[in-house]
Amino acid sequence: MPPPTAPGGAGAGAQRDPGLQPERTRMAWRRTTLSCAVAGVLAVRQALRSGPDPLAVLAVALIALAFLAFLGAANRRIQSLDAPRPPALSPRAAAAAAGCTIALAALGVAVLR
Template structure:
């Protein structure tokens, strides 16, 4: 049961990251497409793609009864993408 719950948690987190990326694009279009906002949106899209890649690999590996633990590199990538979302959001506000 634990791998299934973890897989569902990764999917929910991926959905949240997708919403963040879409809201960043919406904010950039709504406030005017300034060069800084477009760069922030592009970087948000790159961070989203990075998080999506980590999440997809993790969900695939959770399909067995005893999955391997998340590699430190994957955990670091997911954490950096999450922090990047926050940094790019602040950059879009200023």
């Protein structure tokens, strides 16, 4: 009986062709980063409209910190997608990205109150 073949007829030892998957993932990370930047700018704008409130200044600083952390995580992931066979996203990186996103959402809500 012949050895099993991978989809598309390639042999079992053949390298998987990721196709456009890494490029789509890279673009998704960039879109998410842009969305976070827009949300952060709108939150800063809202905080500045209310005047020089110390709580608003603290929220703006925390928004900037959360955005920079997310930007760093996204940048590392985008760079790792340049490999011929990109590694899976680590649980730590996924938790960091999710935590930054939740923090941005929570701080945005805090600025609106």
